Amino acid sequence: MMKVDGIAAFVATVDETSISAASRRLGLAKSVVSERLAELERSLGVTLIQRSTRKLTLTSAGQALLPRARRILREMEEAMTELDASSGKLAGPLRISAPVGFGTLHLGPAIARFLHDHPGIEMALELDDSFVDAATGGFDAVLRHGAIGDGRLIARRLARSRRLLVASPAYLALHGVPASLSDLERHRGVLYANRAGDWRFAVGAGWSVVRPKAPLRVNNGLVMRDAALAGLGLALLPSFFVHTEIRNGALVEIDVGAPAEGAELFLTYPRDHGAAAKIQALGESLRRSFGDPPYWEA
Missing domain, CATH: 3.40.190.10 (Periplasmic binding protein-like II)
Known part of the structure; x- marks a missing residue:
């Protein structure tokens, strides 16, 4: 019969990709996690994880068990949570x-x-x-x-x-203030790397897409904000990144006649x-x- 602690050891090992990391996540000794995993395999009569000195690999049996094991742990946790909630x-x-x-x-x-x-x-x-x-x-x-x-x-x-189009006063003094979507084509933009390199603005019932020249693409909004503060280009950022800078004048919100896609x-x-x-x-x-x-x- 499968034990919940063995299932927890199996899921943690898969998530963390090593028994050592799984032991840290579970707060247990590495030997305990290894034994619980081995006991689970013995109870099922199959090998779930192929172990080598370089990596751990799920077997076909392990792949079949994993989604069910996750569901078992979630349901156990939810049952405990509901009991806790009912007791206040x-x-x-x-x-x-x-x-x-x-x-x-x-x-x-x-x-x-x-x-x-x-x-x-x-x-x-x-x-x-x-x-x-x-x-x-x-x-x-x-x-x-x-x-x-x-x-x-x-x-x-x-x-x-909201997503706001912003730039530093120094950049706007040097390159001018865009007043329309078509004006944006001649400007430089700091772009977010984890999404398509486009700016989307609501126009009528659809979207207008702008693809500015990008001196910098980065997967972090704070770095984008800092690049805009340094005058590197325009940036389209959520208001939660730039509300303070707009208020103190370090960045200027630009109105091009159409709202940007929200966030x-x-x-x-x-x-x-x-x-x-x-x-x-x-x-x-x-x-x-x-x-x-x-x-x-x-």
């Missing part, structure tokens, strides 16, 4: 991923408030600007800004944010995760911390 408390692990820039600027105080209100929760927050798949990445929930468009996920809206914030999690009480509580706490409208739009 929330407790246990909660693993969250969020973008680096937004997390650096806005999540610290918000997460502290949430954990102060729910001291039994043990959160692991990972900041990552690469695409994180909330359905298979091993996270309970992923914070994203922008469209979701993934039927496997539930998306809870946290806050709205709403969502908390996403897999559909088979259910309406876990901890995720709901986190979402409600973040919404209170950000405000409606959020403080970066005030």
